[in-house]
Amino acid sequence: MAETKGAAQTPGKGSLFTSLSGKVLLLTMVFVMLGEVLIFLPSIANYRIQWLKSRIAQAEIAALAAEAAPDQILNEDLRSEILKGAGVVAVSLKKGEKRQLVLRDNNLAMVAETFDLRPGMYYNTTPEALFALVTTRDRIIGVIDHPPNMSGDMIEIALHEQPLSEDMRSYGLRVLLLSVVLSVIVAAFIFAALSRVLVRPMQRLSANMTAFGGDPQNATRIITPSGRRDELGAAEHELHDMQTQLQAMLQQKSRLAALGLAVSKVSHDLRNMLTSAQLISDRLGEVRDPQVQRFAPKLISSLDRAIGFLNQTLSFGQAQEPPPQRESLNLHGLVAEVLESFSLQTTTVALVNSVPPNVPVDADREQLSRILTNLVRNALQAIESQTGRGKDAITISAERQGSVSVVRVTDTGPGIPEAIRDKVFAAFQTAARSGGTGLGLAISTELAEAHGGSLKVALTGPTGTTFTLLIPDQPTRLDVRQNRRSGG
Numbered sequence: 001m002a003e004t005k006g007a008a009q010t011p012g013k014g015s016l017f018t019s020l021s022g023k024v025l026l027l028t029m030v031f032v033m034l035g036e037v038l039i040f041l042p043s044i045a046n047y048r049i050q051w052l053k054s055r056i057a058q059a060e061i062a063a064l065a066a067e068a069a070p071d072q073i074l075n076e077d078l079r080s081e082i083l084k085g086a087g088v089v090a091v092s093l094k095k096g097e098k099r100q101l102v103l104r105d106n107n108l109a110m111v112a113e114t115f116d117l118r119p120g121m122y123y124n125t126t127p128e129a130l131f132a133l134v135t136t137r138d139r140i141i142g143v144i145d146h147p148p149n150m151s152g153d154m155i156e157i158a159l160h161e162q163p164l165s166e167d168m169r170s171y172g173l174r175v176l177l178l179s180v181v182l183s184v185i186v187a188a189f190i191f192a193a194l195s196r197v198l199v200r201p202m203q204r205l206s207a208n209m210t211a212f213g214g215d216p217q218n219a220t221r222i223i224t225p226s227g228r229r230d231e232l233g234a235a236e237h238e239l240h241d242m243q244t245q246l247q248a249m250l251q252q253k254s255r256l257a258a259l260g261l262a263v264s265k266v267s268h269d270l271r272n273m274l275t276s277a278q279l280i281s282d283r284l285g286e287v288r289d290p291q292v293q294r295f296a297p298k299l300i301s302s303l304d305r306a307i308g309f310l311n312q313t314l315s316f317g318q319a320q321e322p323p324p325q326r327e328s329l330n331l332h333g334l335v336a337e338v339l340e341s342f343s344l345q346t347t348t349v350a351l352v353n354s355v356p357p358n359v360p361v362d363a364d365r366e367q368l369s370r371i372l373t374n375l376v377r378n379a380l381q382a383i384e385s386q387t388g389r390g391k392d393a394i395t396i397s398a399e400r401q402g403s404v405s406v407v408r409v410t411d412t413g414p415g416i417p418e419a420i421r422d423k424v425f426a427a428f429q430t431a432a433r434s435g436g437t438g439l440g441l442a443i444s445t446e447l448a449e450a451h452g453g454s455l456k457v458a459l460t461g462p463t464g465t466t467f468t469l470l471i472p473d474q475p476t477r478l479d480v481r482q483n484r485r486s487g488g
Contacts, residue, residue: 089160329362335372415461
């Protein structure tokens with residue numbers, strides 16, 4: 001079922017006009033047809049002008065023939081034939097100030113509209129042409145122009161508009177058919193070019209990403225760049241690099257996951273064995289032998305550290321820490337408890353509680369205690385790793401900044417080595433100190449972020465290191481706060 005669903009959602013599969021190729025073809029045809037329409041409008045307007053001018057030229061010839069007749073008198077049949085041959089119903093010439101009606105049909109109706117074709121006298125030719133193209137009425141129209149053969153200053157004709165409309169429709173149909181043919185041909189060429197240059201490479205990218213998403217750890221699914229030098233070629237190279245890096249990360253995570261599972265199993269069993277050994281070592285303290293009394297504390301301390309390391313490893317291997325159960329705590333008392341737990345482990349390092357008695361903190365007691373314990377343990381290990389120094393100290397101080405509790409843990413150790421400063425909060429990163437696990441800061445950072453806060457290195461150097469822990473108060477709804485104040 002999963003494979004069927006994935007196949008149904010594969011890009012590029014579907015009907016013609018929902019695929020990228022179909023959309024390119026459709027848009028190409030639409031824009032080509034739009035271009036043909038933009039060409040057709042002035043073309044049909046120009047056809048109308050030329051058609052009318054041809055009637056003007058024929059009417060001038062008919063007028064000259066009528067003037068050449070004896071006494072300029074024509075019988076009715078000859079006059080009708082001349083007008084029919086010219087395609088007009090009346091012809092008028094103007095020479096100088098004199099205007100003469102040369103030819104006229106006896107059944108001439110009233111002129112409905114007159115059009116002036118002289119230069120600079122006509123502007124709205126396109127709307128007039130469209131009206132003539134669609135009209136079905138046969139009306140008499142007048143046309144004014146300069147005689148082409150200069151037989152006078154002006155010639156004016158009257159003619160039926162229906163022949164013009166029929167010829168324009170015939171011309172328009174021919175242009176439409178030609179436009180359709182040209183649009184199909186041009187669209188086919190453009191589509192073929194775009195399909196080869198753009199669509200197919202993009203479909204290749206899409207298909208590769210879909211295939212890689214189905215099995216990202218399969219090296220054969222990584223795209224092979226085609227060698228193009230354009231933007232698509234750059235996209236192929238970037239995709240190849242990204243897939244290669246992602247595959248390496250996934251393989252590393254898979255190995256780490258397998259390693260973590262194995263380490264967790266070993267740590268669990270080893271912790272049980274060390275716990276048993278710790279119980280036995282506690283009994284050694286009751287032996288009066290001086291040698292036993294001398295080495296028993298060191299053995300117990302080593303076992304405690306080993307069990308603590310295994311507990312941290314198992315805790316870090318969990319999917320996630322439980323959400324903090326926040327409450328208002330007295331920070332001075334909590335710090336005192338943490339420092340007291342280390343008082344038996346050292347006699348050379350001063351453990352200083354500089355937290356004012358009235359500084360509160362909104363946090364999970366157990367998780368905040370773990371954070372402070374990890375920071376103090378790291379500081380103690382750092383100090384113990386150096387020799388030849390004077391009196392050392394670990395100091396915990398705190399203050400309130402608005403709704404944020406700011407806690408600082410400062411030691412007089414040798415500082416964090418520059419090589420690991422950027423990754424000191426990553427898991428299994430240590431400063432090569434004896435007894436360091438590399439998990440304390442990673443766990444502490446995770447717990448601080450669970451409170452909505454942060455854990456940062458404020459400063460570090462040869463004279464010591466200061467960590468700053470920020471714990472903001474949990475937002476409280478107004479109605480809940482009012483109920484608390486009223487005791488409800």
